[in-house]
Amino acid sequence: MTTENIVEIKDLRFAYGANEVLKRVSLTIPRGKVVGIMGASGTGKTTLMRLIGGQLRPTHGYVKAMGQVVHELNRQDLFQLRRKMGMQFQQGGLFTDLSVFENIAFQMREKTNLPEDMINDLVLMKLNAVGLRGAASLMPAELSGGMTRRVGLARAIALDPALIMYDEPFAGLDPISCNVIGNLIRRLNDALGVTSIVVSYDAQEALRVVDYVYFLADGEVAAEGAAEDVKSSQDPFVDQFIGGKPDGPVPFHYPAEPYGADLEMLSSPQ
DSSP, X not given: OOOSEEEEEEEEEEEETTEEEEEEEEEEEETTOEEEEEOSTTSSHHHHHHHHTTSSOOSEEEEXXXXXXXXXXXXXXXXXXXXXXXXXXXXXXXXXXXOHHHHHHHHHHHHOOOOHHHHHHHHHHHHHHTTOGGGTTOOGGGSOHHHXXXXXXXXXXXXXXXXXXXXXXXXXXXXXXXXXXXXXXXXXHHHHTOEEEEEESOHHHHHHHOSEEEEEETTEEEEEEEHHHHHTOOOHHHHHHXXXXXSSSSOSSXXXXXXXXXXHHHHSOO
């Protein structure tokens, strides 16, 4: 049975030791949509993706992907679920000693029994979709940052996943490359009928692409809404984040003792 939401997260908590990164996070990812997970660095965005993919287990609550509670799956069933997911890593994550073509073909050879001529056609098809069919013989070291991200995107769609996750797809890219990647995310999502999760701290680029967005702060969903609505939101957190303002609900200073107390301690004789 096909569920309306491809991902459902309820009362999710996760901690690294004593550091509670996520605190009762609840959200849904509808099928066929591009959903943004946004927030400042260190707010648990990447951790959330790892929980969806089953790399981590929650300390409370659950993550349900494609109708299955991820942390309850055995190893074999988890691997079967992951085959329905594609992932574009922030730094590309390409095998440095394999060509662009071989990077895309690798998982097809590892996870399917397709004949080599069909793999060849599929690899070229995926590369053509991201505009890099002519770069098939290049090595990762010969690619620009934007090209590396596009190869990563081609690899993410190699096995026709139902869900694609993007970890900071715009980080470190020039404006032209950001625009190219953003348009590809949107176009491939709609053309392939998949669902996409875009994790980003780049509000301007991400809001051009996503249908709906969740903002994480202090381990919780601080705000949410349709992309067009949040652009004009008066919510203090959303206004601060989108506008890049130093003053607001997200403090500039890490928690510390009063400044004067620290100075007195330093000036006191030992």
